[in-house]
Amino acid sequence: MTLHRVAEEADVPAHGALLVHLGGLEIGLFRVRGEVRAWRNHCPHLAAPVCRGRVTGTLLPSAVYAYEPGRDGEVLQCPWHGWEFDLVTGRHLVTGSRSRLRGYPVEVRDGGVYVQTRV
Numbered sequence: 001m002t003l004h005r006v007a008e009e010a011d012v013p014a015h016g017a018l019l020v021h022l023g024g025l026e027i028g029l030f031r032v033r034g035e036v037r038a039w040r041n042h043c044p045h046l047a048a049p050v051c052r053g054r055v056t057g058t059l060l061p062s063a064v065y066a067y068e069p070g071r072d073g074e075v076l077q078c079p080w081h082g083w084e085f086d087l088v089t090g091r092h093l094v095t096g097s098r099s100r101l102r103g104y105p106v107e108v109r110d111g112g113v114y115v116q117t118r119v
């Protein structure tokens with residue numbers, strides 16, 4: 001495993017992705033709950049550039065006919081077919097689905113964002 005400095009921390013937007021390239025991979029950096037997360041720009045459904053999708057929220061579990069929005073800035077919506085992924089865990093937001101985004105460990109230090117990969 002190797003750590004690669006891929007960006008300046010200040011360049012990661014508060015809402016949306018900063019796309020970076022690393023060894024043939026395209027990776028989206030997202031700021032979520034005050035931390036930087038790194039996800040491969042490849043949708044597990046049909047390989048869309050998922051990190052170019054909209055960062056949004058979702059509806060929280062609630063009573064019947066009660067629609068309670070929440071988790072703003074923590075959900076990534078694929079631009080091709082609208083699948084939604086949790087930007088904290090990478091999981092597809094459908095009960096029972098085993099699909100998930102491919103993620104990479106991230107370290108932030110000295111103003112830089114470091115991503116750990118096998119290359």
Ligand code: FES
Nearest residue numbers: 043045046078081
């Ligand atoms: S390719 Fe992402 S939802 Fe279909």
